[in-house]
Amino acid sequence: MDNNTAYLDYLKHRSHLGYIYRKYWLYPKLAKHLSGNVLDIGCGIGDFLKFRPNTIGVDINPEIVSWCVDDGLDVRLMQPDLLDFPDAIFDCVVLDNVLEHLESPEKLLKEIKRVTVSGGTFLVGVPGLKGYKTDSDHKIYYDLKSLMSTLEASGFVKHEIFYMPIRLPFLSKLISQYCLYGVFRK
Numbered sequence: 001m002d003n004n005t006a007y008l009d010y011l012k013h014r015s016h017l018g019y020i021y022r023k024y025w026l027y028p029k030l031a032k033h034l035s036g037n038v039l040d041i042g043c044g045i046g047d048f049l050k051f052r053p054n055t056i057g058v059d060i061n062p063e064i065v066s067w068c069v070d071d072g073l074d075v076r077l078m079q080p081d082l083l084d085f086p087d088a089i090f091d092c093v094v095l096d097n098v099l100e101h102l103e104s105p106e107k108l109l110k111e112i113k114r115v116t117v118s119g120g121t122f123l124v125g126v127p128g129l130k131g132y133k134t135d136s137d138h139k140i141y142y143d144l145k146s147l148m149s150t151l152e153a154s155g156f157v158k159h160e161i162f163y164m165p166i167r168l169p170f171l172s173k174l175i176s177q178y179c180l181y182g183v184f185r186k
Contacts, residue, residue, distance in 0.1 A: 027051040036091030042098035081107035090119040109154035128172030156184035
């Protein structure tokens with residue numbers, strides 16, 4: 001089994017409880033910050049796209065893209081650090097549990113800024129300590145300070161910070177679903 005197929009299998013084997021958490025708690029919270037034309041980068045198996053119809057997804061894994069397209073979702077294959085869209089086309093861009101996979105996020109962040117309308121929203125989520133340690137493909141751990149400095153260096157302005165499922169810092173070491181989310185503006 002190649003890496004693309006293995007990662008698709010990994011994503012498909014989520015727990016029932018994890019699915020319920022995302023559908024009824026996480027995604028409604030994220031969606032409150034989104035409007036208009038939305039791009040979900042690293043969309044995985046499309047759970048968020050099903051929750052928020054008319055959202056476009058992109059992923060670098062061709063197996064994931066095929067899986068999503070077969071499921072009727074608008075998902076497109078992307079090349080690393082390249083978004084094949086015109087300038088200023090999206091009102092909002094979502095990067096949920098993707099940033100930590102990138103050794104050098106600057107090129108992708110520049111692309112996100114390019115495709116986002118002026119004043120648009122960039123919603124980014126990164127895992128806590130336990131979530132970070134559960135995936136061998138994670139490259140950089142982000143705490144609040146490093147997330148802020150990375151995004152501000154790319155020209156984004158902080159609008160709001162929140163934690164999921166709730167803000168209790170000790171949960172970062174205990175549950176893999178604990179994440180830090182930032183809502184930024186272009």
